[in-house]
Amino acid sequence: LAPQEAAQRLKSVAPVKLVLSSRTDAGVHALSNAAHLDVQRRSGRAPFSPAVLTEALNTHLKHPAIRVLQAFRVPSDFHARHSATSRTYLYRLATGCPRHDQLSVFERNRCWALRADHLDIAAMQEAAQHLLGTHDFSAFQSAGSPSTTSVRTLRRASVSPDPASPFVVPQERRIQFWSLEFESQSFLYKQVRRMTAILVAVGLGALTPAQVKMILESRDPLGKHQTRVAPAHGLFLKSVLYSGLKDFASGSPAWAQQESQGPGGREAPGQPEDFRPETNGPKANSLE
Template identity: 30%
Template sequence: MTFSRTIKLHIEYDGTSFNGWQNQAKGRGVTVQGAVEKALSQLCKEKIKVAGSSRTDAGVHAFDQVATFKTKSTLPLQAFQKGLNTFLVPEVRVRKAEEMDASFHALRNAKGKIYSYYVLSGKTSSPIAKNHVYFFPYTLNFSAMKKAAKQLVGKHDFSSFRSSRSTAKTSVRTIHSFQVKVVKDSLFMPKENTEGTLYCFTVKANGFLHNQVRTMVGTLLDVGREKIKPEDIKKIISAKKRSAAGKCLPGHALYLIKTLYA
């Protein structure tokens, strides 16, 4: 019998220079999955394939992308964290490594995910935050956006927020919570800076459709600009048409915060 181990990695990365998580056709840019597989193959001295918990798009960042892989390596568990980081590019780091049961799979065993999207509202954009925050040069109605976000909570058919490229068999998802907060002190909005407002949109669900989070936030910005009312969210959901919802915002301000398991 061939000896094999199942290793689970918790990975953080800055997605700015990557063409997403998932491997692409040759010549279509560097991916995070490709960088991790290359480093693992060097470390384990065998060809390694990893499975990720989320297929983040180009420019999207992650604090907790979970990945699993099989290996014949007898290296100690800590080597898959400390050792692997010596082979990885600085934009990618393994935060934790765990040994799992052979049946565990990063994607199939995931029970949910938490994403956050950051929007800087103001008159002037931030050069420091340009790859990590979406600049929106308009004043926003904070109260209206919070009310609208609550309309998205629950089990719904989210066809109106689904990309035409989505291959999911169903558009039904359950959103457990959707919070809109003002960030008063951070790297991208120091408390000394009184110009502009940094908003954080955080959503927890059992799963997401392609572009769903970015399109939901784009729709909430329409509410914030008072182009539509909070009550219109229910009509948008019922329409089940992509044209009914707002703009799909860029990926560079989206963060995979955590992958949830039972």
């Protein structure tokens, strides 16, 4: 079952709608995502505890690539998408792979394999600096975006070596992996994949760092170089952060302190329960 279908199996009095913090295109992966749902149990039934909710969702969730890691009870005005203060995307590259079939079968859908043996990482890092800050990112937006504004603040754009993959055998040690990370409160449609494609072009010598600044300032998504889009399978939603909850993985938000008060805390039996489970795994058919 998909997450939404699994949530419907909780037998809530009112229909349960699962709202994701970030939606991703088909082929894009999610190392960690967040979602919220409201569960209203029948009168006289105690609210689900976060641990029970997590187990119940995973019991009904039969998708092999998705699982719920943890759930928290949070304020009723919390929204998984609109309350997020930071989203980080990771893009993985591989160099030294002249043919696609030379890459480990375990990595073929987890990175963008480049034929080149070398990338000018220093130039890519210099170009990434031009993208930092608050800009109109129209030049890196694909058609079909529902956003009302293309102004975004990019807080981090890094290019660095990635640890050697455990799936690469000694005979393939010429293959080098690289990580690109981008952090912002939100991104435009395919913005990360378009920025990645431009930075790769810089690394291959097809563009200069100065040209990246010119592309950004042009605000033209249909320019000669702007139509490049990195493959979806190299992209991962790495993390989603919220104020008061630095990292879902840490498992100890301020809101969770209400848990120790028992069901008599924020909500009473028979009243709506507001849960925010963290999920991971690939998500399809939506936005970056």
